[in-house]
Amino acid sequence: MGEEYLQQFLDETTFYNSIVLGNLLPTKLWEPLPHFLQTWLRNYSAGTLLYFVSGFLWCFYIYYLKRNVYVPKDAIPTNKAMLLQIYVAMKAMPWYCALPTLSEYMVENGWTKCFATISEVGWLPYVIYLSIYLVVVEFGIYWMHRELHDIKPLYKYLHATHHIYNKQNTLSPFAGLAFHPLDGILQAVPHVIALFIVPTHFTSHIGLLFLEAIWTANIHDCIHANLWPVMGAGYHTIHHTTYRHNYGHYTIWMDWMLGTLRDPVDDEGKKVM
Template sequence: MDLVLNIADYYFFTPYIYPATWPEDNIFRQAITLLIVTNLGAYILYFFFATLSYYFVYDHLLMKHPQFLKNQVSREIMHSVQSMPWMSIPTVSLFLLEVRGYSKLYDGIGEFPYGWFQLVASVLSFLFFTDMLIYWIHRGLHHKLVYKRLHKPHHIWKIPTPFASHAFHPLDGFLQSLPYHIYPFIFPLHKVVYLGLYILVNIWTISIHDGNGYKNEKLFNGACTKTE
């Protein structure tokens, strides 16, 4: 995430927002910038890809289903818009640790003896690690002690649209994203690969709410259907 931070500082925050006397490596400045950039990026990804999916992929006949709620799309959007800033707070805390050098992220392929092979292997490892942990976190969120308080709000949308993809209780949303953020603290990962995977994960989250995600549940960790 330091790549995004440096670009944001160089082209926008340093010349236009922050005083020149405030060092770019100041932890409070970094936290503020990451909070702004993370939220702005999340909103752009959400509205752009959810809108594309809604108009070009989503089966609008599903909206005639008796369990499709009145004004559901606008309610999904409102829920997402309200939840994402709260989800971003713990996420930014982890981004800040990455930027401060506490992760195993690297920016030079030559830093490791196996080079490109290790980079490809890290992508496969990332996908396996995150999908496995999300499966168990998701199962845990369906436990009777936490389901009604944390995860049930997401299942208001029994017939979801792509705009429901981020309509979580903030803690629920963060917990399900946690494996993506803890991976680079445990295993080496290229910075650009991590950023690309982060974007793809957001697109994937939208895609499993496009009305076709349920068909793929047996193959992939898709949107679940528990509705109690």
């Protein structure tokens, strides 16, 4: 890639930096910083804001506006449990934001297969590439998550931090990012690896990384939407109680193919019987 082409990526990230930081901080605080640090600060600010806004709105809706509709009263986590989840997530957030900052740096320097605009490839190839990207991400996250359970030191020193939330009344949308920092980064790494394998629209990549914050909030709310083949909260709640099922991220396909799927509808049927 030529310098003129790569400048498009740099202009795009500079624009995002100015939009986010320009609305949150005085210019004199962030504009003198090197571009890499500006990008990290933007990711940190936007990630933190997204975590709190999505988490509070989600909890307010399901625990207060719809109390006893989606989640039984005795399954609502305590404020203490949710505050602990927020504390763990906030300790890790600065480290989480290093990954998208690094991926943007690699794109800006032409190290990946990213392209700048959809018009370069057309809508049909864009959709095909995006589908392949999501398959690579799903495959990578499944195996990364599974190995974080199967490799004992990884579980003990990293993933166990997240699995203290192992019952319905300890899980909440705020638990979605309550990981050991390295654990959270490892599970997001497939998003970055995919950039070296599949031609990827840069803006879509950034959007999907931030969608993670909303998606992880969703799969920790314990509400089973039963929308096949989506890996909804009903499946993920089982993962937190059995530790050996439903490792997938967006879909149940990898678990289905590899024999680790456990269906919440089947579980409910066994309880009734």
